[in-house]
Amino acid sequence: MSTPERLIESTRELLWERGYVGTSPKAIQQHAGAGQGSMYHHFKGKPDLALTAIRRTAEEMRATAEGVLTGPGTPYDRVEAYLRRERDVLRGCPLGRLTMDPDVIASEELRAPVDETLDWLRERLAGIVEEGREQGQFVPSLDAEEIAATIVATVQGGYVLARASGSPAPFDTAVRGLLSLLRPAR
Amino acid sequence: MSTPERLIESTRELLWERGYVGTSPKAIQQHAGAGQGSMYHHFKGKPDLALTAIRRTAEEMRATAEGVLTGPGTPYDRVEAYLRRERDVLRGCPLGRLTMDPDVIASEELRAPVDETLDWLRERLAGIVEEGREQGQFVPSLDAEEIAATIVATVQGGYVLARASGSPAPFDTAVRGLLSLLRPAR
DNA sequence: GTCTATATGGGGATAGAC
């Protein structure tokens, strides 16, 4: 892997693990096995490198979600597949965690990919829920966009509960609860 | 307010705003209008001060939740009151945000109050949901602990969505979605 | 492209005077 590539990947991992505030250029360099000058040759500085890393993480997350959501089955099945998809629960969401970072929130540029991706995800889910509603699979009184927001929030909040307790269990519990609420009447 | 008191309150605010990693002793001192020596006279160091601050925030959060959950009305009403309670949505949850802090998660001691409080909240909500279920207000097939986890997760995740978008709206949308799923059939 | 040198300020704390 090229040096810039290693720098980007290292930044992605450190941002995931320690956030923006907790990640220093020096730590990135060491993780990437690159020198000081090398990093500043390829990138303008920490914000520049972080922006590149965040954009890539956003794209990847979108692709992963799209992969699951385009699968087979009823709308409920696809929502379930999304919710039950394998995750590194204790590491949390590499994008969602950035919303707790003051420097990310303070920067329009750094926040944008996070915002756009979560927004896209909600719309994508809303479309699926709406589809299910039209097929009579869900109660007609439900609002697809609201349900989509609830789904994404449950996932993001599930990470919080899991990390607080030091165990993935609460994440799964929250997901099971949501699925039981969504489950079409039989 | 006494100096130790001002230091604790300043720490609470800075932890809420910037997290543990993003909060320096110097920033705390300045915010509290206290000198270097003063801070180290009253507290052993940053972790000690943070622990005191986090414990207080945890107690306060528990008291606030208890206040809402002990209110009048049906179980559904009380869950709704909890979900719709006024919040400083864009600031996020002062405890939940700490779960994204690597140094907090790495410390048993700092994580404990966060874990215990969210755990207590889930159990408290589970009791209310179970009550509603026994009264036939909720579908009998629901699992109270699962629903409680979903409720807490929706709130914690709602903060994430709100901060990502820079607006409280997604939080409210997610809450409305959850309430529509919980709403007793009429 | 990568390296080393250098710079300024902050993080986190201890020591001892007042």
Add this chain to the structure above:
DNA sequence: GTCTATCCCCATATAGAC
């Protein structure tokens, strides 16, 4: 109790040699 001095290391670069 509070203040100032001092410490060492890290954060975040810039400059210029190789």
